[in-house]
Amino acid sequence: MNHRPEPRLTFVTEDSMALLLDLYELTMAQSYFREGRNERATFELFVRSLPPRRGFLVSAGLDTVLAYLEGMRFTDEAITYLRSLRLFDEAFLGYLRGFRFAGDVRAIPEGEVFFPQEPLVEVTGTRIEAQIVETFLLNQINLQSMIATKAARVVIAAAGRPVVDFSARRDHGTDAAMKVARSSFLVGCAGTSNVLAGMVYGMPVYGTMAHSYVMSFDDELEGFRAYARHFPQNCTLLIDTYDTRQGARHAAIVARELRDRGQALAGVRLDSGDLIEQSFAVRRILDDAGATTVQIFASGDLNEDRIAAIVGAGAPIDAFGVGTEMGVSIDAPAFGGVYKLVEDAAGYRIKTSTSKVTLPGRKHVWRMQRDGILRDTIALAGEPPIAGARQLLEPVMTGGRRTLAETLAHARDRCRNAIATLPSSLRELQGGRADVRRSATLEALVAELSAAVAPS
Amino acid sequence: MNHRPEPRLTFVTEDSMALLLDLYELTMAQSYFREGRNERATFELFVRSLPPRRGFLVSAGLDTVLAYLEGMRFTDEAITYLRSLRLFDEAFLGYLRGFRFAGDVRAIPEGEVFFPQEPLVEVTGTRIEAQIVETFLLNQINLQSMIATKAARVVIAAAGRPVVDFSARRDHGTDAAMKVARSSFLVGCAGTSNVLAGMVYGMPVYGTMAHSYVMSFDDELEGFRAYARHFPQNCTLLIDTYDTRQGARHAAIVARELRDRGQALAGVRLDSGDLIEQSFAVRRILDDAGATTVQIFASGDLNEDRIAAIVGAGAPIDAFGVGTEMGVSIDAPAFGGVYKLVEDAAGYRIKTSTSKVTLPGRKHVWRMQRDGILRDTIALAGEPPIAGARQLLEPVMTGGRRTLAETLAHARDRCRNAIATLPSSLRELQGGRADVRRSATLEALVAELSAAVAPS
Numbered sequence: 001m002n003h004r005p006e007p008r009l010t011f012v013t014e015d016s017m018a019l020l021l022d023l024y025e026l027t028m029a030q031s032y033f034r035e036g037r038n039e040r041a042t043f044e045l046f047v048r049s050l051p052p053r054r055g056f057l058v059s060a061g062l063d064t065v066l067a068y069l070e071g072m073r074f075t076d077e078a079i080t081y082l083r084s085l086r087l088f089d090e091a092f093l094g095y096l097r098g099f100r101f102a103g104d105v106r107a108i109p110e111g112e113v114f115f116p117q118e119p120l121v122e123v124t125g126t127r128i129e130a131q132i133v134e135t136f137l138l139n140q141i142n143l144q145s146m147i148a149t150k151a152a153r154v155v156i157a158a159a160g161r162p163v164v165d166f167s168a169r170r171d172h173g174t175d176a177a178m179k180v181a182r183s184s185f186l187v188g189c190a191g192t193s194n195v196l197a198g199m200v201y202g203m204p205v206y207g208t209m210a211h212s213y214v215m216s217f218d219d220e221l222e223g224f225r226a227y228a229r230h231f232p233q234n235c236t237l238l239i240d241t242y243d244t245r246q247g248a249r250h251a252a253i254v255a256r257e258l259r260d261r262g263q264a265l266a267g268v269r270l271d272s273g274d275l276i277e278q279s280f281a282v283r284r285i286l287d288d289a290g291a292t293t294v295q296i297f298a299s300g301d302l303n304e305d306r307i308a309a310i311v312g313a314g315a316p317i318d319a320f321g322v323g324t325e326m327g328v329s330i331d332a333p334a335f336g337g338v339y340k341l342v343e344d345a346a347g348y349r350i351k352t353s354t355s356k357v358t359l360p361g362r363k364h365v366w367r368m369q370r371d372g373i374l375r376d377t378i379a380l381a382g383e384p385p386i387a388g389a390r391q392l393l394e395p396v397m398t399g400g401r402r403t404l405a406e407t408l409a410h411a412r413d414r415c416r417n418a419i420a421t422l423p424s425s426l427r428e429l430q431g432g433r434a435d436v437r438r439s440a441t442l443e444a445l446v447a448e449l450s451a452a453v454a455p456s
Numbered sequence: 457m458n459h460r461p462e463p464r465l466t467f468v469t470e471d472s473m474a475l476l477l478d479l480y481e482l483t484m485a486q487s488y489f490r491e492g493r494n495e496r497a498t499f500e501l502f503v504r505s506l507p508p509r510r511g512f513l514v515s516a517g518l519d520t521v522l523a524y525l526e527g528m529r530f531t532d533e534a535i536t537y538l539r540s541l542r543l544f545d546e547a548f549l550g551y552l553r554g555f556r557f558a559g560d561v562r563a564i565p566e567g568e569v570f571f572p573q574e575p576l577v578e579v580t581g582t583r584i585e586a587q588i589v590e591t592f593l594l595n596q597i598n599l600q601s602m603i604a605t606k607a608a609r610v611v612i613a614a615a616g617r618p619v620v621d622f623s624a625r626r627d628h629g630t631d632a633a634m635k636v637a638r639s640s641f642l643v644g645c646a647g648t649s650n651v652l653a654g655m656v657y658g659m660p661v662y663g664t665m666a667h668s669y670v671m672s673f674d675d676e677l678e679g680f681r682a683y684a685r686h687f688p689q690n691c692t693l694l695i696d697t698y699d700t701r702q703g704a705r706h707a708a709i710v711a712r713e714l715r716d717r718g719q720a721l722a723g724v725r726l727d728s729g730d731l732i733e734q735s736f737a738v739r740r741i742l743d744d745a746g747a748t749t750v751q752i753f754a755s756g757d758l759n760e761d762r763i764a765a766i767v768g769a770g771a772p773i774d775a776f777g778v779g780t781e782m783g784v785s786i787d788a789p790a791f792g793g794v795y796k797l798v799e800d801a802a803g804y805r806i807k808t809s810t811s812k813v814t815l816p817g818r819k820h821v822w823r824m825q826r827d828g829i830l831r832d833t834i835a836l837a838g839e840p841p842i843a844g845a846r847q848l849l850e851p852v853m854t855g856g857r858r859t860l861a862e863t864l865a866h867a868r869d870r871c872r873n874a875i876a877t878l879p880s881s882l883r884e885l886q887g888g889r890a891d892v893r894r895s896a897t898l899e900a901l902v903a904e905l906s907a908a909v910a911p912s
Binding site: 166193206213 | 468469472473475476477478479480481482483484486487488490491493497499533534537538541543583587590591592594595596598599622624625626627628629630631632633634635649650651652654655656661662663664665666667668669671672674682683685686687690697780781783784785786789790791793795796797800802805806807
């Protein structure tokens with residue numbers, strides 16, 4: 001067994017990313033290359049069905065995808081490795097060495113709401129270039145749209161109270177930690193605890209203190225006072241290391257001491273136990289001590305349902321830190337995005353096996369929306385516009401060059417608007433069913449092709 | 457809102473990795489720095505409880521952790537960003553600029569079986585250096601040990617049949633795609649479809665073809681023949697794009713054509729439907745056509761339970777491709793590793809709130825194992841050895857330098873042995889309970905400290 005040449009921490013780099021694909025993408029590609037079957041084809045990425053309890057999905061990941069497509073290269077190291085597999089010939093390896101993605105991409109932009117069967121990303125290019133990007137596109141769109149969808153539920157449940165991403169330690173690796181921070185911010189979270197995400201994405205970073213900090217002092221009050229000395233402008237005390245009510249009394253003492261120096265304690269954090277009951281008790285302790293402006297921040301196994309219960313109970317919790325359950329989308333940790341051939345030089349393509357039918361052809365998605373009603377129609381791209389509807393798929397890359405370069409802030413605004421205008425039935429945590437139709441022309445085409453593609 | 461200076465694909469690099477931490481690690485660190493509380497302390501990473509149905513856990517992630525600790529640096533870019541947050545003073549930023557991890561690490565090596573409450577990684581260093589590595593250590597150990605634990609179940613269920621990791625498209629991002637490939641190989645999977653993992657980790661890569669390949673030809677048989685022409689030594693045909701039995705008949709034709717040329721069809725792949733029923737039918741079609749050596753490879757929403765059912769039914773399936781369910785550990789997608797202060801200059805430390813008790817002090821884990829019996833005893837490090845038991849925690853880093861550098865193959869051997877010698881009750885998919893005890897001395901210390909740490 002070969003071993004890597006040197007100990008490195010991260011192997012997924014700009015240079016190596018092109019190899020992050022399933023082997024069959026390359027074996028199929030060599031076959032197309034030899035067969036002269038590298039004519040233009042269109043693939044589309046879509047989701048077959050909604051995850052449990054979801055009423056809608058949120059588009060995220062496109063920015064990563066476009067950066068990948070623009071930069072995709074097979075380096076000498078990659079070619080050398082591929083040669084060692086004894087599967088590929090020199091003609092094909094030469095093709096890969098010169099490979100640049102030069103296709104066209106249409107997509108539903110980040111932050112937009114979408115639904116199953118709707119093409120989220122559509123890639124048109126030579127068959128090889130459109131095929132071999134499959135693994136990476138799915139890896140990133142599945143992760144980021146899954147998290148955006150989950151985090152949107154959390155933000156909706158918080159009903160205006162800030163939500164901060166605390167998930168880095170439970171996210172599935174470093175890339176996930178970055179993309180969870182970004183995707184949750186995209187859909188309305190206030191920020192993250194992840195400092196690198198703060199630097200890279202320009203998003204606010206938040207933090208309080210850990211239990212180990214409190215445990216590092218001989219008693220809790222001493223620890224609180226030390227932290228308040230060092231961060232008087234920005235002090236949130238974690239009060240549940242030993243006994244939460246006693247912690248609240250200690251926090252109230254520190255609040256008074258800060259007040260006496262003309263400063264103010266920002267908040268306290270609850271991280272365990274019955275958050276509703278404790279928040280009322282802690283609020284009372286703080287208020288009785290005159291610390292009425294001290295905010296209560298809650299964390300600890302939170303999700304959209306627990307937050308909705310807290311909000312519904314009128315609990316005096318001002319902001320939420322949400323970690324694990326949002327960061328791994330714990331109730332639906334796999335997003336069902338798939339990437340399928342829909343059209344090529346020979347015309348429309350369809351897969352019929354085992355009820356996993358694909359919708360053939362390049363498409364438009366028309367959204368009619370007003371007065372709390374939303375109706376989407378999936379149509380073939382050649383069909384006439386639907387009056388009063390807007391089309392969701394935008395051209396985002398032409399000939400391998402990005403034509404869309406929007407800021408995260410812009411995508412975040414789009415998402416805020418998309419969620420605000422959702423029909424209330426879809427916003428509910430139990431997840432209603434959206435009105436998504438296929439055009440009569442598309443329906444007829446599916447019927448025609450399904451009948452025609454009898455196994456021969 | 458700031459935006460990143462240039463479009464890059466990956467922001468998690470060797471240089472930036474030190475910033476992949478929760479902000480509070482750094483605010484606490486500045487407080488320790490100012491308070492002169494940077495004396496030596498020991499933290500330990502452990503898991504509080506078993507995920508559902510798990511009888512044991514598998515250690516994975518240590519190699520990444522050691523690479524991180526050796527290379528951890530705060531670059532000028534990182535310092536500039538931290539300064540912009542207006543939380544840190546120049547003295548502390550200067551400390552970070554010169555920061556090198558110089559602590560000691562003990563750990564249960566990769567591939568070893570372990571249980572809740574047992575210290576998996578123990579970090580001793582100055583309080584700051586031991587604290588600020590928390591987020592990264594948890595992020596990596598949680599992911600990799602979670603996947604190793606899940607994949608071990610899949611490998612056990614396959615009962616000797618090869619299992620290949622097919623999960624890249626559903627893993628949570630690029631880092632997860634790499635670590636899932638590695639962690640599943642560590643516990644006995646045969647390889648991965650992820651080409652970059654093959655290159656980096658020197659592990660075998662596998663691939664067949666996608667439905668889109670078959671759909672790219674006018675009929676299935678034509679597609680099969682093309683693939684067989686290009687990969688005669690290594691041809692596995694996907695036979696369920698249209699109708700699986702017809703696909704099997706087409707494969708049998710190709711098998712005969714290859715045989716006539718002195719070659720052999722390697723296999724067929726089933727990716728949908730009732731795999732047990734189909735495998736019997738496909739086997740019969742192949743055998744009737746004389747294609748008795750053609751293997752049947754199965755994939756499609758597989759997990760340890762479905763594989764156990766297939767094996768239990770005696771279905772003629774020779775190997776498995778496992779994707780989503782293994783790659784996201786779908787039934788337990790968050791691993792409960794935590795990182796806690798257990799000892800510092802003032803002595804043993806304990807956290808008592810809300811039943812989340814930590815075990816104080818530096819520890820040894822003694823494993824007594826013979827004749828299918830396994831008994832672990834968690835003891836303080838200073839206690840005498842337990843006769844007939846081996847100690848699991850090994851010194852792996854001293855003064856910031858790795859003392860353990862083993863190959864993946866070596867760790868894989870350790871895992872094979874660990875799983876082979878597990879008591880059968882723990883190997884079962886329903887997960888028995890291991891015999892894990894605390895030494896009397898440790899029990900007495902917990903009782904003493906729990907009583908003493910009344911809130912003051």
